[in-house]
Amino acid sequence: MVLVLAIGDLHIPHRAPDLPAKFKSMLVPGKIQHILCTGNLCIKEVHDYLKSLSPDLHITRGEYDEDVRYPENKTLMIGQFKLGLCHGHQIVPWGDLDSLAMLQRQLDVDILVTGHTHQFKAYKHEGGVVINPGSATGAYSSITYDVNPSFVLMDIDGLRVVVYVYELIDGEVKVDKIDFKKTATTQSAH
């Protein structure tokens, strides 16, 4: 059981003062093995906070990030899965699943984690899964109205990944889960 936190678009301090208290109390150091952050933190303090949750932190650059040295995209292996990470402002039209699927094919990953729209999405297509953890602070977005704070926790176990989405709705944390199984045939022979 490997826990991977997918989180992003916090936009601290431009659009939000801090993570919701209920989220902060849930995100405890030492429980999460990897963090995939889609970007737009935006300041070093947020980086340090995420780093304290798990030493294996991966961040891609959002267009408001203070640190311009984060990469445009990243790929990594976790267990049997190949994951890709990209903020998403680079893919036009924004939030368009077919265009994101192209990026997924290009990075050749099973799971693509992307952000920018501030709306949670977990979408399966023939090439794999696209996951958008939304905005962890519920920050303003020109793309999505009424953003609820959300983040995603993936439990990777063998060929199976369970995606837990945590959303803060009217002050309460609601959890939903989605199962994905990777079939061996989708993996091209390397």
Next chain:
Amino acid sequence: MVPDAAAADEEKCLADGMGRLQHNAFYMHRALDSNNLKDALRYAGQMLSELRTSSLSPHKYYELYMRAFDELRKVEMFFVEETRRGSYSVTDLYELVQHAANILPRLYLLCTVGSVYIKSKEAPTKDVLKDLVEMCRGIQHPVRGLFLRSYLSQISRDKLPDIGSEFEGGANTDNDAIEFVLQNFTEMNKLWVRMQYQGPTGEKAKRGKERSELRDLVGKNLHVLSQLEGVDLDMYKETVLPRILEQVVNCKDELAQHYLMDCIIQVFPDEYHLQTLETLLSAFPQLQPTVDIKMVLSLLMDRLSNYAVSSTEVLPEFLQAEAFAKLNSAVGEVIEAQVDMPISGVITLYVSLLTFTLRIHPDRLDYTDQILGACVQRLSGKTKLEDSKATKQIIALLSAPLEKYKDISTALNLPNYPRVMDHLDNATNKVMSAIIIQNIMKNNTCISTADKVDTLFELIKGLVKETDEAQDDELDEEDFKEEQNSVARLIHMLRTDDAEEMFKIICTVRKHILLGGPKRLAFTVPPLVFSALKLLRHLRNQDGDVNGQEVSVTQKKIFQLLHQTIEALSSVPSPELALRLYLQCAEAANDCGLEPVSYEFLTQAFILYEEEMADSKVQVTAIHLIIGTLQRMNVFGIENRDTLTHKATGYSAKLLKKPDQCRAVYACSHLFWVNEQDGVKDGERVLLCLKRALRIANAAQQMNATRGSSGHVTLFIEMLNKYLYFLEKGNPQITSSAIHDLIDHIRTEIQSDNTTSDPSDNAFFSSTMRYIEFHKQKGGSISESYEQIKV
């Protein structure tokens, strides 16, 4: 060298004295063992004579005294044994010991026998004690007298005729124990004070030190008093406190007064202090002017504060005792009386009073304001505080109400609060501002009116305003960022659901942050912009039809404000940030249906792109943001739309690197195809873009051919994907043969010898082909289009 020699002398003296003492003790014991009382007493007398010395400092004398004390315990035990056995009566012993040659040994022995006498109960305890305490007057030498009386106190401790003790006398004997202790105390204090006047005037400091070493001997008496059962509240009020205070005031000695006042406060219960507050406080003005009254007064207030929180039942007593009024005037009087008190001392007093007030009367905001007002008075006329002790105290003073009230609005409502802050220098203001912001963030407080926001920003002006002082440059960059980021976070806490008020808040915040100068604007402008954008959305959510006119007017005002605010970033300069914010505003204007406003914002974005962005990486991101924004906008009429898309495509083609050009141009293809119901679906222009991008890709291929690299291959695969995208969407201009040609081209390139193939290209191509295959097999309308692709 002289002190060392003196110290060595003293050591020798002590050693000698100890030696002789032990010598006599030895013989004394031998005499006791052989029941030779007469000899024993003689040796005892000799032994005790060592305590007649004048050449020891109190510290060393104490050592000698302790030795003698131990020996006398054994003597006492002997007396007890003998009297029980009947060899001697107590009264006999009482007589016998008075034959000792010198008065000091005589009195020590007398006290020792006295102890036995009391235990035997052959005489009323009070009589024996009275006798002893009177006789001790025979020793007027300060050090010797203090130790003798201390001895008396020690041996009588467990034999006092207290209420309920076995040594209690008959009726009307409540006061006996108290009388005894008070008398001993009074005499000891007199001796102690007299020590100050002994010896040469040059050694005043040394004497002060020596006196300090002995102070607990005097204070012990007060401790004994506090432990007596007979000293209840009434007794304390009527007798004990007045008598102690009388001695304290009359002795007119600074050291004694300070120590004893301290002692009284610490030794007696807080409940008593509360009920005798007036009496206690009235003593303060009568003390010597050099006594550090503020420390004592602070101690008293702190103790009472702690007492107040110890239990809820206690609070009404405070109200009944009118504690606040009394302490408030006491503080005022003390400050008036001690004109030389440094400002840090004054503030310390007020901090103690404020802590007290916040605990006892948390709802009496007028009291808090009163105290702050008193501070303002004391601070006025002085220059900005620079004394670090004083500033620390002021910070404590200002932080206390914040912590207590939690909601900063309460503190903001106190008229004197900002006035105190006005007296802080810039550095202290910053510290205090940080505390204020922290308080707001921690308590999640929302500040919901423009007036309060205004007051708040006035308070924290150290963080917000640009000053001419050189201090600004000295500040560490990290610290400065943290500071400004905290102001940024604060801005999100300034909000209300009332749209009109919210607009006022935004204007107020803007007014203040524009005073921040170029260094601060990059931090403070974004949160303000997003606050305004949120307000716009809020306005749209409201029932627009009812006051549609008003809404539109307010919207335009907000956009105007946004425009001016973002413009201010040019002074930083911060073109990248400004571009992003202009694009946000453009989209928001689009949502409001305001075409000209939206056009204006996009124009500003384009201008920044043209004039301020030279770095290629920056350009690439910027152009994609522009394209992405434009793609989503539907408010433009044909002409405006054409102008803007033309610009976007033009700039895309002019990026420095070919791959960047290609990608930007094919991104532009989406400008002409919007997947919504009423969205533009201009198949031809889409194709034009794609073809243009393809030409660029070909050019890239040419360039790479000379180097033997294969970077262009991925571009072609991307192009393929884009063609497939539009095929799927139903663009009639996309032909299967075009796709087919692309596929062939890619295959050729991958297999070509000229270029080293990149495995990721292979993977990309394979997955794309799988995608095509998948759709062929899937069935349905899309499948038909795919049917025609020959793989």
